[in-house]
Amino acid sequence: MTRELKGRVILVTGAAGGLGAALCRRYAAAGARIAAMDLDAARLDDITAQLRATGAEALALPGDITDPTACKAAVTATLAQFGALDGLINNAGISHRSLLVDTDPEVIARVMAVNFFGAANLTQAALPHIVARQGFIVAISSVAGFSPLTGRTGYAASKHALHGFFDSLRSEVEGAGVGVTLVCPSFIRTGIGAAATDGSGAPVSSPRITTGGESSPEEIAQRIFEAVAAGQTLLLPDATARKAWWLSRLAPGLYARIMKKRVGREFAGLP
Template sequence: MWCRSRFGDARGGREARRGRGVGKVVVITGGAGGIGLATAWRFAREGAKVTLLDVDAAALENARAALAADGHEVRAIPCDVRDAAQCRAAIEEVVSSWGGVDVLVNNAGIAHRSLFAETDEAVVRRVMDVNFFGAVHCTQAALPSVLSRGGSVVAISSVAGFAPLVGRTGYAASKHALHGFFDSLRAEVGGRGVHVMLVCPSYVDTAIDRHALGGDGSAAAASKVVVGKLDAPADVADAIVEGVLARRALVVPSAVAKYAWWLSRIAPSVYVRVMKQRQGPEFGLTS
């Protein structure tokens, strides 16, 4: 039971208990696809008003149109989360139109796949700009409204946010940074009625790894390694929404991710050995 409460594994299901989000205003970055879009559908089915932010304007409009066609209240605002001014403008538009922000889901992210010794610094900076500073920009813009409404701030992290991962040093750094930032933010604003939650999936069936950057910033070759079955974005979205409704601090939504959590804490050297056995050969690491 402690594990269930700690990790937030309870999933209400996409057909369970409608209406718990009626009237709530939800903003989701990286909302045009993957986990972001699946989360938008789940919140919308709970009755929430959803705003999607994404840098891909065409995919964003397709997502908005699909949700609207199903009868949901939805807005779409093109936004590059690396630009703090764009984030402020987007949040201001939501507040002006719908009165405030109840839930911010910081989901926008990119990945890279290359050994650090073969990775340009610009690649690491780009990953940090999207994954970490993008979340900082949107949170800073939305926090006054979230504070006034006793709402939630969510950050989509990863197993790489609490454990090492070879071939993705910049990605892991960006996700570890989210934990330091949002755990500290929780300590600052939790007593003022704001819920802050980190979500740590394992491998999810989205485009993020397929579109990963290589060490020189070009597209990386397709990964040959998958640890366990890919999680469905809809399952992760279920866990996110249930976690928000239950106001959990941490959601680790799959068996593989939970295994990584426990092993990396109980026996960190064993975790590194197992992880390198599975991930290392892709990068020529044999020990």
């Protein structure tokens, strides 16, 4: 697979964050050329400079994935720089921690805009070029993409939407040789939890409650790399995610009670 990736062009969103940066490094180490997109231009420049220091080819694409025009521009810039686009990793995401009754509708709209519409925008812009190369598309979902999660209604909705979108897209492009992989981790040591907002859109000050251990970004990046190479359609990259998958399907009521008991401790007003 390393030989196959040499010279291939991979576009990664949320590239300045923990998992995004780890994915950039992993694919660059395999010889891929990296188009790195993020809203944080300064951190993005740091990441691409680090990649170039290792001998990799890297392009910084500062931009907002919620803007369809910016997504088209990112794809155009990638093609202008590298001449092709072989893979897209939709990694950018944000979260919130608030009961729905305490959540401003604008918070949910923003979460949906980044997590779902951002991925849809960029995928649509990139799709003809990826089909031409028989490449791959990855969407970073979550355990919240296939099961409920108390206090994160907007986040769970955005991740559930990814599953409907990318599972349906797979049926449209698999015959053209394009792979589509959904990734559903539980907890990763990245900035998404620390950067979560409350119901008003302000940063959350209290730490999140986790179940099981947290994986490092590098561990998850490696598992994604292997899953894409193997043509997997769904990756549950850690033990907590795998347990959640099976329990939520075999005993959904029990799963919901356990989840609410653990995560619900974050919310004093939860009945």
